[in-house]
Amino acid sequence: MSDAPKPDAGTVDRFRTVMLPHLDAAYGYARWLTRDPVQAQDVAQEAMLRALRYFHAFRGEDAKPWLLRIVRNTWLDLARRHAAEKVPLEEIEDRAGDGLDPEQSALAGDRRRQIAAALAALPAEAREVLVLREIEDLSYKRIAVVLDLPIGTVMSRLARAREKLAAGLRGHLERRGHGLPDM
Amino acid sequence: MDCPTCEAMVGAYVDGELSVAESAEFERALEACPDCRRRLEETRMVSGLLRDLPADPAPDLLRAKVERELRAIAGRPRPYPRQHLRWMATAASLIVALGIGWTGATLVSQSGRETDALMAGYLRIAMSDHPVEVASSDRHTVKPWFAGRIDYAPPVHDLTTAGFPLVGGRLDIVDGRKVAVMVYRRNRHWIALTAWPATSAGDAAASVAQRDGFALGDWRHGGFELRAVGDLAPADMKSFVTALDRAVDSDR
Structure with missing residues (x-):
């Protein structure tokens, strides 16, 4: 980290052009990882700064997965730091539902809210692969870069995550007495 | 194609990750496999x-913070007027967003103008x-600074022990009146306390409302109207309110 050259004005300009357009994606991914709008802003901001620090190592490959991978690492470090401060990881992990601001989702329909809640309730491993695929619309290859996994593992994780979400939704909707006909 | 293969391909088929030949092969296999047809429907759904979930773009405040860091790192002379305008635009758009979206907050019902300010x-x-x-964590520096600048002595307390x-x-200026603002930090977050x-x-008792990653506290204590704004979680805002009230009480 310390051997990274200090970014100059030209580097910052290039960074602005290449990485800044992906700030929405960085925040969106962080939002689903942390399930908390305040923490998500911290993670996204810290990730942007790290990305700038390491920008000299960016070789003009695909910018979005490169940035999202940094977002993910930043989030993992934050979670670890919380663990070191004796906040058990489950506490960070188990705040499902918390992440969904009920007022914010009031604009969206009841059904959308349930889907968001079902997604938020999934374990991180399942949640993030679904977010990268369905919300950030990344190909398997790009997801593999973000998660640092072989494509085959991405595929099997995605399949499992979809099954989990479908099961969660079935439970959710059935409890409310309007099940999905085809699920 | 046997079913485990067919099953493994459902996701890739929906995601457009199969080659034309593989897709054709999968579609043929699908006809003979009702389980995988159901799986396909479920995956598609x-x-x-x-x-269909609504997009969740980066908040303006985050964008502004990142911009500020980039400008600071680039080490450019700061283009004051333009930058000022941009901040004002950000502030204006945030205020509009907050004002419209604000529900259940007593601040708006009391006075939208006050919240805006x-x-x-x-x-x-x-x-x-x-x-x-006036930059100091010492209340004996901050409190006297207000003397002669404002017509009341605001409650100034360092809340470091409580994490603020x-x-x-x-x-x-709030509603045309000069007011004292005490600024606190919580890690990298700011809290502005107006009294x-x-x-x-x-x-x-304090009501704490949240919107777009901001928390607003609104309460009356020790003879002061108190309003706190911060980009932090509502639970942290509640701790802030408790810490301040305690400090005010121990001072009386």
């Missing part, structure tokens, strides 16, 4: 539902390189 004041602090006019170190103080003498008697 899950995918459709997730894609507090939010704008908060943004000036959070985005400025000089968030305070005092950064300093500044003046602002002015209460006109009604007694304490009023």
Whole structure:
């Protein structure tokens, strides 16, 4: 980290052009990882700064997965730091539902809210692969870069995550007495 | 194609990750496999539902913070007027967003103008390189600074022990009146506490509202109307309120 050259004005300009357009994606991914709008802003901001620090190592490959991978690492470090401060990881992990601001989702329909809640309730491993695929619309290859996994593992994780979400939704909707006909 | 293969291909088929030949092969296999047809329907439905979720773009405050860091790192002379305009635009758009979306907050029902002023004041602090006019964590420095600048002695307390170190103080205008603003930090978050003498008697318990990653506290304690704005979680805002009330009480 310390051997990274200090970014100059030209580097910052290039960074602005290449990485800044992906700030929405960085925040969106962080939002689903942390399930908390305040923490998500911290993670996204810290990730942007790290990305700038390491920008000299960016070789003009695909910018979005490169940035999202940094977002993910930043989030993992934050979670670890919380663990070191004796906040058990489950506490960070188990705040499902918390992440969904009920007022914010009031604009969206009841059904959308349930889907968001079902997604938020999934374990991180399942949640993030679904977010990268369905919300950030990344190909398997790009997801593999973000998660640092072989494509085959991405595929099997995605399949499992979809099954989990479908099961969660079935439970959710059935409890409310309007099940999905085809699920 | 045997079913485990077919099953493994459902996701890749929906995701457009199969070659033309593989897709054709999969479609043929599908005809003979009702289980995989059901699986395909389910995968499509899950995918459709997730894609239907509303987009959640980066908040303006985050964008402004990142911009500020980039400018600072680039080490450019700061283009004051333009930058100022941009902040004002950000502040204005945030205020509009907050104002429209705000439900259940007592602040708006009391006075939308007051909330606007507090939010704008908060943004000036959070985005400025000089968030305070008197910078000190020592209340005996900050409190006297207000003397002669404002017609009341605001409650100034360092709350470091509760995790909210005092950064300093500044003046602002709310509803045409000069008010004292005490600025605190919580890690990298700012809290702006605005205080002015209460006109009604007694304490009023704090209501804490949240919107777009901001928390707003609104209460009356120790003879002051108190409004706190910060980009932090509502639970942290509640701890801040408790810590401040305790400090005010121990001072009486």
